[in-house]
Amino acid sequence: MDIKYTFSTMISVDYYLAHPDMYEKDRNWVLMLNQYLKKHTDALLTPESLNERSFEIWHREKFLDREQGKNILILENKDPFFSMRNYLLNGHTEIFGAEIGTLIYGAGKGIIRSFQDFDLCAEPYMKHPENTIYYFGDLDYEGIGIYENLAEKFRSRWKIIPFVPAYQSMLETVNTKLRQAKQAAEDAFQVPQKYS
CATH class of the missing domain: 3.40.1360 (Dna Topoisomerase Vi A Subunit; Chain: A, domain 2)
Structure with missing residues (x-):
């Protein structure tokens, strides 16, 4: 997996290593973030609005605002x-x-x-x-x-x-609980073989 050795140390990759299917789903977005962090770390020192930072990283103003339906x-x-x-x-x-x-x-x-x-x-x-x-x-x-x-x-x-x-x-x-209770009741009221 490319995240193990090529990602910025500012990104914790533990979640994606444990969930490779989620990494495949998010891969393009994560790669864009990784690229930004490697080339523009100094930009993080300048405070910006959520939309501005989102546009810088993903070229989508509302990305960090979770623009996708949830x-x-x-x-x-x-x-x-x-x-x-x-x-x-x-x-x-x-x-x-x-x-x-x-x-x-x-x-x-x-x-x-x-x-x-x-x-x-x-x-x-x-x-x-x-x-x-x-x-x-x-x-x-x-x-x-x-x-x-x-x-x-x-x-x-x-x-x-x-x-x-x-x-x-x-x-x-x-x-399931009703079936188990029914079976337990039936078992409890069965006459033992030696008494029948």
């Missing part, structure tokens, strides 16, 4: 939020097969109130029109109601859709 995942509950957050922080980029760029902790019904200020408070990349906003919460009356209220209230500005792979996984887990 998947944003809103999570109703704290436990899945922290689990998925740790998973992404450990170098993973996909959750249930979907590349996720940002997680938002919804805090139950609190997401409806806090999402009202999304346009004012969110980072610019989060408001990109090509973003997909997913929602994952409890699969009960209240959880479904939170999703429906959120999606309806903001539908004129954002399309918020259920994060189907997570719900499928939840249902598969429930089905």
Whole structure:
């Protein structure tokens, strides 16, 4: 892999060495950054706006502003939020097969109130029109109601859709546990051979 010996020491290549598929995907952008750092290190001493620096490196003003559409995942509950957050922080980029760029902790019904200020408070990349906003919460009356209220209230500005792979996984887990419980009950109530 060319990054092992030819890259600027200012670039940490550990992630790409561990994820060569991601390197192949990002290769052109990483090479442009590497070239910039090798030839224009002194330019980093001069403060510039995000857009100016982005244009210098990639010839695209909005590149560092994450101009590409991203998947944003809103999570109703704290436990899945922290689990998925740790998973992404450990170098993973996909959750249930979907590349996720940002997680938002919804805090139950609190997401409806806090999402009202999304346009004012969110980072610019989060408001990109090509973003997909997913929602994952409890699969009960209240959880479904939170999703429906959120999606309806903001539908004129954002399309918020259920994060189907997570719900499928939840249902598969429930089905597996039900099968195991059924089998355990059947095993517990079987009459031993010597008594039949």
